[in-house]
Structures are given as C-alpha cells and as structure tokens.
Amino acid sequence: MKRVYNFSPGPSVLPLPVLERAAAEMTDANGAGQSVMEMSHRSKDFKPIIEGAEALLRELMGIPPNYRVLFLQGGASLQFSMIPLNLASGEQAGPEAPGKKAVYIETGIWAKKAAAEAAKFVDVSVPASSKDRAYTYIPAAPAPEPGDAYYHITLNNTIVGTKWAGLPDTGPVPLAADISSCILSEPLEVAKFGVLYAGAQKNLGPAGLTVVIIREDLIGHAPSWVPALLRYDIHAGEGSMYNTPPCYGIYIMGLVLEWLKNLGGLPAITRLNQEKAGLFYRYLEQSRLFRSPVEKSCRSLMNIPFVCTEADPARREELETRFVKEAAAQGLVNLAGHRLVGGMRASIYNAMPIEGVRALIQFMEQFEKTNGK
Numbered sequence: 343m344k345r346v347y348n349f350s351p352g353p354s355v356l357p358l359p360v361l362e363r364a365a366a367e368m369t370d371a372n373g374a375g376q377s378v379m380e381m382s383h384r385s386k387d388f389k390p391i392i393e394g395a396e397a398l399l400r401e402l403m404g405i406p407p408n409y410r411v412l413f414l415q416g417g418a419s420l421q422f423s424m425i426p427l428n429l430a431s432g433e434q435a436g437p438e439a440p441g442k443k444a445v446y447i448e449t450g451i452w453a454k455k456a457a458a459e460a461a462k463f464v465d466v467s468v469p470a471s472s473k474d475r476a477y478t479y480i481p482a483a484p485a486p487e488p489g490d491a492y493y494h495i496t497l498n499n500t501i502v503g504t505k506w507a508g509l510p511d512t513g514p515v516p517l518a519a520d521i522s523s524c525i526l527s528e529p530l531e532v533a534k535f536g537v538l539y540a541g542a543q544k545n546l547g548p549a550g551l552t553v554v555i556i557r558e559d560l561i562g563h564a565p566s567w568v569p570a571l572l573r574y575d576i577h578a579g580e581g582s583m584y585n586t587p588p589c590y591g592i593y594i595m596g597l598v599l600e601w602l603k604n605l606g607g608l609p610a611i612t613r614l615n616q617e618k619a620g621l622f623y624r625y626l627e628q629s630r631l632f633r634s635p636v637e638k639s640c641r642s643l644m645n646i647p648f649v650c651t652e653a654d655p656a657r658r659e660e661l662e663t664r665f666v667k668e669a670a671a672q673g674l675v676n677l678a679g680h681r682l683v684g685g686m687r688a689s690i691y692n693a694m695p696i697e698g699v700r701a702l703i704q705f706m707e708q709f710e711k712t713n714g715k
Contacts, residue, residue, distance in 0.1 A: 412555075437465055449480055492516045522544055525544075526608065527644055548590070622699055629651075632649070650662050672701075
C-alpha cells in the first residue's frame with residue numbers, strides 16, 4: 343500500500359528512515375537478539391539507548407549542564423499537575439493552602455486546560471487571554487510579580503495554530519512552557535526557561551513518552567504529601583528509572599534525533615519548516631476559497647488551521663466536510679480541524695516532507711477550481 347501524507351496533529355508522521363530502521367531492528371536491536379520492547383530498562387542493552395537519546399537531545403537543543411532531562415509518562419497533560427505540585431504547592435494540599443501564585447497566559451484550549459488543572463492545587467492568576475478572538479492571536483503578556491512561583495505559556499498552540507514570536511520577560515520568575523508541538527522545529531534558548539515539557543507524539547516519536555527539561559535549582563521543592571511518581575526529585579534522582587520508563591518510545595526518539603542530526607540539525611530543519619509553512623501560507627493568502635483565521639504576526643510553523651471563505655454556514659460546512667473526504671481519497675489524511683473549532687488543519691511537523699505540502703496545495707487548487715466562487 344502506498345504511504346499517505348499524514349497531516350495529523352498527533353500522533354503524527356514519523357520519518358520514513360526511522361520507521362524502516364525500527365522495522366529492521368524489531369526482533370534484534372543493536373545485536374542484542376531481542377526487541378527493545380522486550381529489554382529490561384535496567385539492562386546493559388538498554389543503557390546506551392537511553393543515554394544516547396539524552397545526549398543527542400542535549401546536543402541538538404543546546405541544553406545547559408545545569409538542566410536535567412527526564413523521560414516520563416502521562417503525556418504533557420500530566421505536567422499540568424506536576425509543575426504546580428513541584429514548583430508552587432504549600433505544605434497543605436489545595437489552592438487555599440499557603441503557597442506561591444502561578445501565572446498562566448491563556449492562548450488556546452491546552453493553555454486553558456493547563457491553568458484549570460493547576461488551579462486544583464495552587465493559586466492561579468490568568469492576567470492575559472486571547473479567548474476574546476477565538477485564540478487567533480497572542481496577547482500582550484504582563485510582567486509577573488517578584489514572588490510568583492512560575493510563569494506558564496504554551497509556546498505553540500496546536501489547535502488554533504498560533505505561536506509566541508517572542509518570549510515574555512519574566513525576570514527572576516521561572517518561565518515554564520509546553521513545547522509539545524514545536525520542540526526541535528526551530529532554535530530555542532533553553533536557558534531562558536525554568537521548565538520545558540513536551541509530549542513526544544508530534545516531533546519526537548510515538549505517544550507514551552514525555553520529555554521534561556528542568557533547571558536543577560527547581561528540583562526538590564515539592565511538599566511531602568506529593569506522591570512519589572509526581573515528584574521531579576524522585577525521577578531525577580533515579581535517572582528516569584524510578585519505575586519502568588517508556589522504553590520503546592525512548593528508542594524511537596533516539597532514532598528520530600539521529601535522523602534530525604544527519605539532516606543538519608536545527609539550522610537545516612528550521613529552513614525546511616519555514617519553506618513548508620511559507621508555501622502553504624502564500625497559497626492561503628491568494629486563495630479565494632480558503633483562508634487562515636490566524637493573525638499573521640503569530641502564525642505557527644507546525645499547525646496551520648484554515649477555513650472556507652463561504653459566507654453561508656451550511657454551505658461552508660458542506661464544503662469543508664467534502665474537502666476532508668476527497669483529500670483523504672487522494673492520500674492526504676487527517677485534515678479535519680479540531681472538534682472544538684471545526685474547519686481544517688494541516689499539521690506539518692518536522693517529518694512531513696515538503697512534497698506532502700506541495701501535494702496538498704495542488705489538491706486545494708483543484709478543489710478550488712471545482713468548488714470556488
């Protein structure tokens with residue numbers, strides 16, 4: 343069967359060379375005579391896999407030595423709880439207990455969920471939101487107060503297709519960021535953050551692995567009542583081996599990082615991502631049938647929502663439904679927008695080849711000729 347162009351926001355497309363290598367090593371990884379899925383996470387066979395993956399991630403992202411890299415589970419969503427529990431909670435559980443305030447900037451549905459989850463444990467302030475215009479822009483971010491525990495942003499908003507063009511100045515207050523849908527898509531100065539976290543299923547590997555990059559001085563402040571599996575100090579102290587880590591996900595991530603390094607690292611993938619997104623946005627700018635709802639100054643390189651320009655709601659819905667169906671028949675799959683916002687969305691992560699973007703544009707041009715005004 344011919345491979346499709348998969349525009350899913352996650353789990354998403356993986357580099358074909360990675361899949362082919364993983365297939366070749368399925369029953370015998372690195373000469374161990376067994377699959378990575380069968381290996382003990384504490385074995386001599388798995389040790390170079392996890393250590394190699396961390397070393398490559400540090401190299402590609404330029405992670406300073408005073409930051410720990412943790413390989414966890416629970417997705418980025420579990421970090422919505424772990425960050426406040428470890429960075430802002432008082433010795434008594436709950437948002438009314440003594441503790442520091444956490445600041446959240448609401449730029450999309452996942453940012454809103456992160457704030458809502460944190461509010462179960464700590465005092466949360468949301469001083470800025472772009473909800474008033476359906477999250478289609480990044481709002482001005484006010485400075486935190488000196489005593490705030492941390493300042494949280496969602497660097498790239500997967501559902502609505504926005505990204506922060508510049509980082510807020512938080513001074514001594516640690517900046518925490520969800521980078522699930524933009525990690526390794528372009529350079530990022532890790533030293534400007536206190537905590538970075540990402541679910542792997544967009545740019546790193548399969549679902550099930552979560553990467554946390556945290557400055558060492560932020561580890562070890564969780565109150566005693568926080569469960570062991572939700573404590574950064576426990577995971578850091580055990581080298582991500584307190585319990586069985588997502589071994590196969592770590593293995594695949596290592597292969598993805600090797601692939602990225604062989605491409606030329608972040609400079610090369612940044613140029614490719616800019617070219618892919620530029621092609622697509624330029625098409626949307628001149629199209630009479632499709633448009634981007636996102637403000638130009640904060641458009642994502644990774645997730646590009648688009649809608650039909652048809653004014654009649656019923657006709658617009660019919661066109662968008664037909665578009666997704668006919669695109670899938672042409673091998674252009676997973677183009678439906680998120681169920682909460684509708685429309686369409688093309689997620690063009692690192693592993694999406696530029697040929698896939700060109701094929702999508704070609705199909706859209708033909709669809710416009712057939713169904714346009």
